[in-house]
Amino acid sequence: GIQVEQSPPDLILQEGANSTLRCNFSDSVNNLQWFHQNPWGQLINLFYIPSGTKQNGRLSATTVATERYSLLYISSSQTTDSGVYFCAVSPPDNQGGKLIFGQGTELSVKP
Amino acid sequence: ETGVTQSPTHLIKTRGQQVTLRCSSQSGHNTVSWYQQALGQGPQFIFQYYREEENGRGNFPPRFSGLQFPNYSSELNVNALELDDSALYLCASSFSQMELFFGEGSRLTVL
Numbered sequence: 765g766i767q768v769e770q771s772p773p774d775l776i777l778q779e780g781a782n783s784t785l786r787c788n789f790s791d792s793v794n795n796l797q798w799f800h801q802n803p804w805g806q807l808i809n810l811f812y813i814p815s816g817t818k819q820n821g822r823l824s825a826t827t828v829a830t831e832r833y834s835l836l837y838i839s840s841s842q843t844t845d846s847g848v849y850f851c852a853v854s855p856p857d858n859q860g861g862k863l864i865f866g867q868g869t870e871l872s873v874k875p
Numbered sequence: 876e877t878g879v880t881q882s883p884t885h886l887i888k889t890r891g892q893q894v895t896l897r898c899s900s901q902s903g904h905n906t907v908s909w910y911q912q913a914l915g916q917g918p919q920f921i922f923q924y925y926r927e928e929e930n931g932r933g934n935f936p937p938r939f940s941g942l943q944f945p946n947y948s949s950e951l952n953v954n955a956l957e958l959d960d961s962a963l964y965l966c967a968s969s970f971s972q973m974e975l976f977f978g979e980g981s982r983l984t985v986l
Contacts, residue, residue, distance in 0.1 A: 797974065805963050807918070807977040850917055862908070862931055863967075863975060865917030 766791045766855045770866035777841050777873050785836040785869045787851030795854035796827050797863065798836050800847050807850065810836070841873045879968050879978035887984045893954045896981045898966030900947040905970060906930075907949040909941060912963040912980075924949055953983075961985045 767790040798810040811818050811825040827834040848870050852863040880899045906925045910918035920933035924943035938954040963982050967975040
């Protein structure tokens with residue numbers, strides 16, 4: 765089945781720094797989403813981005829489907845950005861809307 | 876617009892017992908899927924329901940079962956609980972298997 769790899773696994777930043785998180789996937793996909801998991805466990809939607817570029821405030825994302833990767837940019841990081849960031853994709857046959865998650869990037873932003 | 880809600884938020888069971896977790900979809904959504912997230916891991920797809928029928932299943936045994944009701948709410952049932960079933964159970968809803976939105980999860984501990 766399709767494999768999703770995220771890097772780096774852990775990241776520590778000072779408040780105000782910028783960062784780039786990467787998601788590689790092993791096959792074509794027809795859905796790609798980025799999530800932020802807060803300390804209480806809820807997955808917060810950041811981007812639905814099977815291709816192209818989107819921006820939302822300090823966050824932006826780019827997916828290059830032909831090269832099978834996606835990037836999440838966080839600018840001017842804040843302590844509230846801390847948590848785990850997940851990339852998730854749907855396989856080409858979209859088996860019942862199944863999302864396959866990467867292992868996540870754990871981000872810690874220090875004041 | 877009401878988001879995805881799950882209940883209960885926390886529960887403790889003993890090995891061999893049965894558990895039912897509940898999920899209310901976001902308004903306007905017709906598809907519900909369930910995920911299991913073990914500590915330190917990404918969520919794993921259990922199954923999805925569309926039009927009250929199971930429409931896609933991950934690598935979980937038959938003792939994991941579910942229902943979807945006419946109002947698109949859903950239940951996840953787990954029989955004969957095992958210690959390894961301890962996890963965060965996440966429900967997600969979507970419209971026609973597009974962008975998924977997750978609830979806050981139900982944290983199950985099996986003793």
